[in-house]
Amino acid sequence: MNELADQLAHPLLLPIVIAFVAGAAAYVLSRLWPMGCRLIALAASLLVLGSGICIFYRGDELVGWQGLTFGWHWMTLTPDISLTVNLATTMLGMVVVIGSAAFALLITIYSLRAMRGEYWEGKYYAYLIWALGGACIVGLAENLLVLLVGWEIVTLMLFLMISQGPRDAKAGGAKTYGILGFADACLLLAVALLATLEGGSANWSLSKVHDVGSLGSLGYVIYALILVAALAKAGAIPLHTWIPAIAKDAPTPVMAYLPAALDKLLGIYLLATLSLRMFVVDWPLRVVMMVIGAVTILAAVLMAMMQHNLKRLLSFHAVSQVGYMVLGIGTGTVIGIIGGLFHMINNAIYKSNLFLMSGAIRRATGTDEIENMGGLARLLPVTFVCGSISAVAISGMPPFNGFVSKWLVYQGTLQVRQTSPPLAAALVTVAVFGSALTLASFVKVMYSAFLSPAPKGAAYVTDRPKESVFMAVPMIILALACVILGLWPGLMIDNVLAPVVGAGADDVTTANLAVQTDGLGYWSATQTTGLILIGLLLGLIFVFLFTWKKRIRVVRPFLAGEVAGEADDRWRVPGTHFYETIGKLPIIGALLKHGEAGAMDPYHWSQRHGNTFVQLLRRLHTGLISLYVAWALGGLVIILIYLLLAART
C-alpha cells in the first residue's frame, strides 16, 4: 500500500491525477454547483500548467531529458508481453502537456462567459479537464499502450462535448467518433502487431527504434496504422471530414479547444514521435506523407474559400494547415521538421484564436453566417484586432508566427530537391499557393465580418453589443503569442524544437542544424519587421495625404428611377461571393461540388456501402421459422462435411 502511495506521488503522475480528480469533482458537482465547477476547472488547468512547467524545468536541470521517468509493472500477460505504465518526459511531450494546459486555461476563462448558463455547463468543465488529463497521458506516455489510453480518452471527451450541442450536432458527433474511433482501432491494432515482433511488449516503448524497411511488409503496415491514427486526429485528408461536420453546431469553445488546438498537438505529436523516434522512415513513406500534406493544404483551402459559414470556413482552414505540418515532417529534413512542429504550435494558437473570434462574433450577432455580419470592427474592436492578427498569421504574412513556420516548411521542402527536384518544386508551389489562397479566404472573412457595412435591420446594430472581458482576455493573450513567436521565433525554435530534432532527425546533427538555420532556412524577424513597419507607415502617410481635406460623398445606387429605400439591403456587398468563380471552374469546381457532397469522405462511403450490406442481411432475415431451421440444418451439414473431408485428407 505504501508502495502504491509512493508511486502515486510521482511527479509525472501529478498533472494526470490532478486532471482526473478535478474532472470527477466537477462532474459530481455539475448539477449542484456550477460556480464550483468553474473554479475547479480554472484551478485544475492552472495546477496542471504549473506542474507541467515544474516537470519541464526540474527534468532539465536535475536529471536530463530522458531521466525523469515513471515505470510501474502492472501485470504479465505472457513471458514476453507485460502491461506496464511507463511515463517519461520528452521535449515534445512536454510541449503537448504544457500547451494543452495553457489552452485549457484560456478556454476555461473564455467559457466563463461563453458557456455560462448552458444546462450542461458543469459537465462541460468536467469533460474539458478530463480531455486535458487524456492529453497529459499522451504527452507523458513512454509506451504506446499508455498513449492509446490517453488518446481514446480525448476522443471520448470530444464526442461527449460535441454531442451536447443542438440536434444536428449529434450527427456530427457520431461521425467524429466514427472516424476517430476508427483511428483508435488502428492504433490498437498497431499495438497488437508490435507485440508480435521480436521482444514482445518491449516494442511498445516509444524510444525503441524500428527500421521500417527491415521489418518487411509488417513494418509498413504498423507504420501506416499509426500514421492513420495520427492523421485522423490531426485532421488531414482524407480523414478530415469530421472537423467540418461538427464545425457548425458544436459549441465554439469546444471547437477552439479540441479540433483547433488539442487534436492538432496530439496528432502531430504522434506523427512526429512515429516518424522521428519510433521508426526510421524511408523515402517512399516520406513521399506519401509529403503528398498527403500537399493535397491537404490545397484541397482544404479551396473548400474553405467556398464556405459561407464562418465556423465551417475556419474548420476547413484547420484541415488545410495540418497539411503544412505533415509536409514539413514528411520532408525528413531538419528545417522541414522544425517548421512542421513549429507550425503545429503556431496553428494551435491562431486557429484557436480564430474560433474564439467566431464565438465572440456569434455572441454579438447571433449568427455564424458571413452574409449576415458586417460592420463589427467598431462594435468589437478587441475581437477585430485579435482576429486580424490571427488571420494575418494564418495567412503566412510576416512578421507573425505563421510566416516563420511556413517559411521553414518551404525551406525544408526545397531541400528535398536533392533527392527529387520535380517533387520539391511541385510541393513548394502547392504550399505557397495554398498560403496565398488562405490569405484570400481571410480577406473575405475580415472584410465581410468587420469592415463591410452592417446588414440593414440586423438586431445587433441597434443593440450595440459589448466585448466581454472573459472572452477578450484569452484572445488578447493568443494574439500576443502570435506576435511574440513571430518576432522572436528563436524562443521556441532554439530552446525547444531544435533539441527535439537534434535528437532524432535523419542524419543531421545539431551542429549542422545551426549552420543551416543561420544560413538558408532562418530569417531575421526583427529586421524584416522594422522594414514592414516602415512600409506600413509610409502607406498610411500616403493614404492620409490623399484623403486629407477630401470629402467623401455617399450616394444611393442609381436605379433608373426606382427608389431604393433606406432599409434596402440589396445593394450591400457582403463579400461572401468573392470566390464563387472557383466553384465554376471546369475541373476544380466539379471536384469541390462532389467534395461537398461527400464523395471524398471515407465515412460517407462506408456508411453507404455498409448500409447496402446491412439491408441485404436484413432481407435474408424474413422471420420464417422454416428458413431459420434450414439455416441451422445447413450449418450442421457444412460442419459435418468439413469434418469428414478434413478427416479424409
Add this chain to the structure above:
Amino acid sequence: MDALVPLLVVVPFGAAFILVALANLPGLARRRAEGGESAGDLASAPGPRRHRVLSLLACAAVLANFIIALALLRADIGHIYVGGWGDEKSALGIELVCDGLAKLMVVIINMVALVSIIFSWSYMRRFTKVWLFEALFLLMTGAMNGVVLAGDLFNMYVFLEIAAISSYALVAFGCEAEELEAAFKYLILGTVGSAFILVGVTILYSLTGHLNMAKVHELLPAVGQTSPAVLLAAAALLGGLALKAAMVPFHAWLPDAHPSAPAPISAMLSGVLIKAAGIYALARIVFNVLGPTTEYAAILMALGVVSMVVGMFLALGQQDFKRLLAYSSISQAGYIVLAFGVAAHLLATGGDRNIAGLCIFGGLFHLFNHAAFKSLLFLSSGSIEQQTGTRMLKEMGGLTRRMPVTSFCCRIGALSIAGVPPLNGFFSKLIIIIGLALAGQLVLAAIAAGVAVGTLLMYVKVQRYALEGEPSGAAANAREAPAMMCVGLVLLAVVCVVAGLALLPLRDVVFGPAEDVLLGAAGKLTGGLTP
C-alpha cells in the same frame, strides 16, 4: 465446502417449487382471488403484499446462490457424487465438477441473476403472476448452474433443457402476440438445437459406453478421433451448442427472443444463458471432451468471425434498442468463440501455450465483461422502455436530462462494450486482439479491431439518439426509474468500471484456474476418476 456445491442447483430449484406452492396454497389463493376481484385493475390489492414476500424469497435464494458462488471461488473442491446411486466407475450417476471454469461461470451466472432479480423487484410490478416469473427465473438460474457444474454429458443436456424450457416460457411471459411469436420461434429452434445435442451425446455414449465427460475423453482415442461416428457426434454437438450460443448461421432465434422477454430476462438470456448453455458448453466439449484439433479450432474460428461480422452489421442497421442489443450479443459472443478457437488451434498445432492461455484469458475475461455490460444495457433498455413507452431509438432523446441515473449507467455500459478505456471492455478486447496477433492470426486480429469500430459506431448511435440532446418524443415527459431498478443498474455499472482495472491483475486468482482447465493444465477434467 463440498457440500455447498449441490446447493447451487438445489436452492433455486427448491425455492422455485416452494414459490409456486405458496402462491397456490388454498388460503392464499383465495385471498388473492378476492383481492383481484375487489381491486380489479388496481395494483394495490392484498395480493401484492404476498407477492412481495414471495419476491423476497426469490431474491434471498439468488443472493444465497451468489454468496455460495463467491465462497466457492477460492475453495479446494473434490468430486461430488450426488444421490449415491452411482459410483465413479459407473456410467450413470450425477457427478458435479466444480473446477476453475465452473467456479468462474457460477460467479458470473449468479451475479447477473442477482442484479436481474433486484431489478425485477420494481420492473415486474406491471405484470400479473409475478411469482410464476420468479419461479421460472429460479429454475433457469439453477439449471444454468447445473449446466456448468455437470460432470457428465447427459446431465448437462438435462440442465440445458431445463434452462431452455424455462427461458421459452419467460420469453412468452408478456403473452402479447409479438412475445408469443418470438417464444415459438425460440422454442422450435431451441428444440432443434437440443435434438442435435442429444444426438451427439447418444452417439458418444454408444461409442464409449460412458457419459462422464472425463471418461469419454479418455476413451475416445480408442474409438478413433477421426472415425465418422465421432465426427458426426462432434458435428451434432458443435451445431447444437452453436445454436444455443447463437452463432451465425444458428442465430436466427435470438434477435426475436431476447428483445421480447421482460428486461431482466433479456439480461439473463444475453448476459449468461447464451454463455452458460452455448459458449461454456462449446468450450467444455471441444477442449475437455473431444480434445482440441485443428478442425474443431477452424470451426470455432469460422463461427466466431462470421458471428462477429454479421452480428455487427445487423446491429448497426437496427433502430429498435433491444434488437440492437440482441444482435450485438451475437457479435460479442463471436469474439469469445473466436478467442477460444484460436487457443484451440494453438493447442492442436503445438503452439505456444502461453499465447493459447492469453487467448483463453481474453475470451473468459470478455465473457465476464459481456455478461456485465450487456446485462446492464438490457436492464437500462428495460428502464427506458418502461419510462418512455418505446424501444425505438429515434423516438427517444435527451434522456440524460430526464433519467440521469439510468442514462449514466447506460452510457457506462455503452462505452464499456464499445471498448473505451479504462472500462472493462477495452481490456478484454485488447487482450483478445493481442492474443490473436501473437497467435499469428493477423487477419483475424484486424477483423476483430474492425468489429470493435463497428461496435463503437452502434453504441454511438444509441447514445446519440437516446441519451443526448433535448428531451424529445417519448422521452419528453419521462421520469427516473424506480429505486430498485436504479440499484440494479448502478451495481452493474460499478462492475463495469471496476472490473477493467481491478480484475485484470487478479487474473491468476479468478481466471487462472479456468484457463488451466481449458488448457488441460489442470490434469484431467475429473482428477478423481484417474487417481
